[in-house]
Amino acid sequence: MMIRIISLILACILLMAGCTTKQEILDDINLITLIGYDHTDDRKSQGTVAVPQYKPDGTVQNEYYSAIGEIGQDIGQQLALQTQRPLVNGKLEIVLFGIEFAEKGVIETNDIFRRDPSVSANMKLAVYDGNVHDFIVNHRIPNQDLGMALTKLIEQNSKQETFPRTNIHLFFRTYFTKGKDPFLPLLGMKDGKVYLKGVSLFKEGKMVSALPASDLTMFTLLHSGFDSGSFVLPVKELNAEVSLGHIDAEPKVEMRGNVNSPQITYTIKLKGLINEYSGDIKGIEKKVKLIEKSVNSVLEKRAESLINSLQQQGLDPLGIGKRANAHYRDWDVKEWNEQYPELDIKVKFQTNITESGVIR
Amino acid sequence: MGSNIQERFRVSNGMAFFLIHTMQIGIGLLGYERYIAINAEYDSWISIIITGVSIHLILWMMYSMLNKEKGDLIAIHTRAYGHYIGKFFSFLFAIYFLLMGATVLRSYLEVVQVWMYPDLQEPIFLIFFAVLLYYTISAGFKTVTGIAFFGVILPSFLIFFLFFPLQYSDWDYLQPVFNHSIKDILLSSKAATLEYIGFEVILILYPFLKKPEKSQKWGQFGILFSTFLYVIVAIVTFSYFSQEQLGRTIWATLSMFKIVEFPFVERFEYLAIAVWALIIFPNICISLWCAGRTLKRAFHIRQRGSLIVMLLIVYVLQLLIPDRETTDLFITTVSRVGFYLIYFYTPFLFIVFHLQSRRRSR
Numbered sequence: 001m002m003i004r005i006i007s008l009i010l011a012c013i014l015l016m017a018g019c020t021t022k023q024e025i026l027d028d029i030n031l032i033t034l035i036g037y038d039h040t041d042d043r044k045s046q047g048t049v050a051v052p053q054y055k056p057d058g059t060v061q062n063e064y065y066s067a068i069g070e071i072g073q074d075i076g077q078q079l080a081l082q083t084q085r086p087l088v089n090g091k092l093e094i095v096l097f098g099i100e101f102a103e104k105g106v107i108e109t110n111d112i113f114r115r116d117p118s119v120s121a122n123m124k125l126a127v128y129d130g131n132v133h134d135f136i137v138n139h140r141i142p143n144q145d146l147g148m149a150l151t152k153l154i155e156q157n158s159k160q161e162t163f164p165r166t167n168i169h170l171f172f173r174t175y176f177t178k179g180k181d182p183f184l185p186l187l188g189m190k191d192g193k194v195y196l197k198g199v200s201l202f203k204e205g206k207m208v209s210a211l212p213a214s215d216l217t218m219f220t221l222l223h224s225g226f227d228s229g230s231f232v233l234p235v236k237e238l239n240a241e242v243s244l245g246h247i248d249a250e251p252k253v254e255m256r257g258n259v260n261s262p263q264i265t266y267t268i269k270l271k272g273l274i275n276e277y278s279g280d281i282k283g284i285e286k287k288v289k290l291i292e293k294s295v296n297s298v299l300e301k302r303a304e305s306l307i308n309s310l311q312q313q314g315l316d317p318l319g320i321g322k323r324a325n326a327h328y329r330d331w332d333v334k335e336w337n338e339q340y341p342e343l344d345i346k347v348k349f350q351t352n353i354t355e356s357g358v359i360r
Numbered sequence: 361m362g363s364n365i366q367e368r369f370r371v372s373n374g375m376a377f378f379l380i381h382t383m384q385i386g387i388g389l390l391g392y393e394r395y396i397a398i399n400a401e402y403d404s405w406i407s408i409i410i411t412g413v414s415i416h417l418i419l420w421m422m423y424s425m426l427n428k429e430k431g432d433l434i435a436i437h438t439r440a441y442g443h444y445i446g447k448f449f450s451f452l453f454a455i456y457f458l459l460m461g462a463t464v465l466r467s468y469l470e471v472v473q474v475w476m477y478p479d480l481q482e483p484i485f486l487i488f489f490a491v492l493l494y495y496t497i498s499a500g501f502k503t504v505t506g507i508a509f510f511g512v513i514l515p516s517f518l519i520f521f522l523f524f525p526l527q528y529s530d531w532d533y534l535q536p537v538f539n540h541s542i543k544d545i546l547l548s549s550k551a552a553t554l555e556y557i558g559f560e561v562i563l564i565l566y567p568f569l570k571k572p573e574k575s576q577k578w579g580q581f582g583i584l585f586s587t588f589l590y591v592i593v594a595i596v597t598f599s600y601f602s603q604e605q606l607g608r609t610i611w612a613t614l615s616m617f618k619i620v621e622f623p624f625v626e627r628f629e630y631l632a633i634a635v636w637a638l639i640i641f642p643n644i645c646i647s648l649w650c651a652g653r654t655l656k657r658a659f660h661i662r663q664r665g666s667l668i669v670m671l672l673i674v675y676v677l678q679l680l681i682p683d684r685e686t687t688d689l690f691i692t693t694v695s696r697v698g699f700y701l702i703y704f705y706t707p708f709l710f711i712v713f714h715l716q717s718r719r720r721s722r
Contacts, residue, residue: 002506005496006514009641010634091626117475120627121618169619170528176604177533319532326535 030063030083031091033147036132037109038098044068045101047075048133049087052145062146064137089116093147094124094154095168096187098132099200099207107175107205114172121169124151127200127207129188139194150194154185157196161229162216175205178333179321186210201315209313211306218302222266222318225250230275235294240279242291244353247272253320259328260335264320266303266347270295273355288353296349303347311341320345365567371505373575379565379646380419380582382508383558385589386643387467390636391611392555392590393597400548401603402533403540405594407548412587414549415556416580418702421710423576426566428717430573433563434657439720440713447658453563454654456697460558461647462674463694465489468640469678470687471611475633486678490671492641497649498664501568504645511642515635519589521628522596525616529599550699555590557698558643559583560706564650648674 034050048066055061065087067078079087095113097106106125113119128135141149157163163185174182181203188197199211199219211219217231226249235242249270256263274291277284310316314337321340325331396404429436433453437446473480496503562579569575597612609615620628648670652663681687 002503002510005492005503005507006510006638008492008495009637117629118627120621121615122621165528173530173600173602173605176608177602178604322532326532329536329539 028085029088030085032087032089033091033093033145034096034136034150035092035094036096036098036128036136037101037106038132039100039104040068044070045075046133047079048136049079050136050146051083051087052147060143060145062141066133066137088118089113090118092119092123093151094126096126096128096132096135096150097184097207099127099129101132102127102184102200102202102207105204105206106202110168110171113168119168122167124154124166124185125168125171126150126154126185126187129186129197129210135189135194139189150187153187153194153196157185157216161220161226163196163199164220164223174317174319175202177319177322179316179323179325179331179336180319181315181317183317199317201310201313201317203315208315215306218299218306219317221249221268222251222303222306225268226270231272231295231299233295233298235279235291237290237294238279238287240277242274242278242295243276244272244295245275253323255324255327259324259330259332260339262324262328262343264324264343264345266307266345268299268303268347268349270299270349270351271354272351274353292351292353295351299349299351300347303349304345307345307347311343311345314341316340367570369501370568370570371502372570373572374578375505375509376562376569376575376578377582377585378508378512379505380559380562380579381585382511382639382642383561383646384556384583384586385512386464386558386640387471387636388555389589389593389639390471390613391609392552393594393601393612394606394609395554396548396551396594397598397603397606398548398551399544400540401544402598403538403545404548404552405591405598406538407545408552408555408587408590408594410545410549411552411556412583412590415553415559415583415587415702418706419559419562419579419583420576421706422560422563423579425710425713426563427573427576428714432565432567432657434654436563436709436713440709440716450654450658453560454651454658456694456701457561457564457647457651457654458670458673459694460698461644461651461670462677463691464640464643464647465674466678466681466687467691468636470684471614471633471636475611475614476630482679486675490675493644493648494667494671496641496645497652497667501565501649501653504642504649507645508642511638515639518632518635519592521617521620521632522593524620525596525600528619529596530602531599533602534595534598552590553699553702554695556583556586557695557702558647560698560701561646561650564653565646 030051032049032051036048038046038048040046046066046068048064051063051065053061053063065079065082067075067082069075069078076087092113095110110125113123136146139146154163154166158165166185171182171184174180181201182205183202184200185196186198186200187194196213196216198213198216200207201209201211217229220226221229226247229247229249230243230245231247232241232243247270249268252267254265254267256265274284307318310318321333321336324336396407400407425436426432429439434446434450437449440446441449469482496507559579559582566572593613597606597616600616601609601612606612614629614632617629617632618627622628625631648667651670652666655661655666656663681690
């Protein structure tokens, strides 16, 4: 009896599919994996989509459609005029914004994807430094789905801990958080290859500035810490360079004083090992203390200058305000925003090199 | 009175756990976070615990009446108010149970329409569902209990999928703890009671347990487990969404499943919605069975006959509700009635009943 009823319930769910008029068969639809938006003139924007075509011989080809319109629906309808099969959002991997479009604001456009139940919460958003339409149409990657390739590029960097984890959910979570500003990966072109160019910083949903690639690792460390990150740093005292690997670090933000004059200290305990050392490797065990000290001061300087430049721009992608909100009971976002650029934020590194010169 | 149910129709005491728990966990679990966080914001997980404790107390009151009467709600009503007024109140309960079943089905259909099939043809789908309901409920209480059992066990694997949103958790959002006034926390507690209603069915199905006097601990366990589930899901949700973001998310639990990704299942929330049918199905079955049972006990109406009429009412009600606003109004009204039933009517009945039975024993 019971088995029968349960299988009936499941059968009922399956039958529900029959109650809907529109059925979509994989071969009869175009699955979009990439959408790009460009700013054209004052009111209009251009949407470009990439659709991978899986050929019978196992190869993949990207097809492109492009249209200009005022709102997303407008673009969507014009795109439909060009395609033989309906365009579907279900497999959308990434949405790219041209840098000009991002500067005009991305929230309205993103909101459509946020509310679309067929779009994954793990969909990536990114800014492209240039014109997305030209990029999509001209960028030739053989035998690969373009949307998937870009997503993998970003995910790979998150895994390598050169960029914090990012997706549409996290973007909106930050956008709706008091005391934190959203950021997105910034992609660019070099020698015909697409690469992670830096971090694009947003204020109120509009891109206002960017961090260069050289700040990526430090930004990631301050934002979300390392499980197994790496750094290449100069050791001035020994006139050499050292590469640290397998770094485990957790940034801790300490707040002292009351809410009107907080003293903020980042304490980062960094545990790692020496992967490579350009100087004299002999007797490196004795130099470890010196290297640790040198690494501390270099990292502190880098971190403080990064935080200072963010403060001067009034941007808080690291979420220091959010941390203060969690710390102080009477935290107020308005007062915070006023005092944030003037705050004295110190960074302390405590590097601990656990291994050196061990052959692995 | 009412306790002369044949042994072969009864179910074991442990089933009280499943019957009560499954009635509390339903469609509400998909999106309760937003409602309870309106006042106490991210402190509202405390509110859930407060509500849970109060529900334990109400269940104790119910059991105290049931144990004394050794019967069901209809017997208690007769004892408290006399023959005619008692029947009138029992009738109101029957309507309440019927509407409860209808709201659950309505809210589930809404989720299906928004997430899976925007152009679902309701009339046809509902016929399938109504037939299934008739088939199950007409088989009797034992079958309904079995469905309640599986309605808890089978979907329970879903709890492991909270692991996926947990990877994105940010505990800053939950701090500082206790940053809201007692008033706000209690207002959120009030909102949380809506997630607990449904356990009133114990008033009707009590005589169907093997040794009903000894079943209270199972019922209380059922409520405890509901509280546990609500608190855990709320905490994971609060660490996953920022406050304002949650305010714009209608089905937060379901939205959390959007982050789950497998190589072979691109969109896990569709699976979750399908599995949710198993969660709400026993809900509707027990509600409608209780409505029918109440009518039978009070007015000697055959349960099968009343079931067909009730299914028709549910069917028509579903089709009469045109849009989201009306759906929301319908759901809030029924749950508000539930709130007053639990916190005002039950203690009132508790006092009247005990006064009356004391007077009679003298």
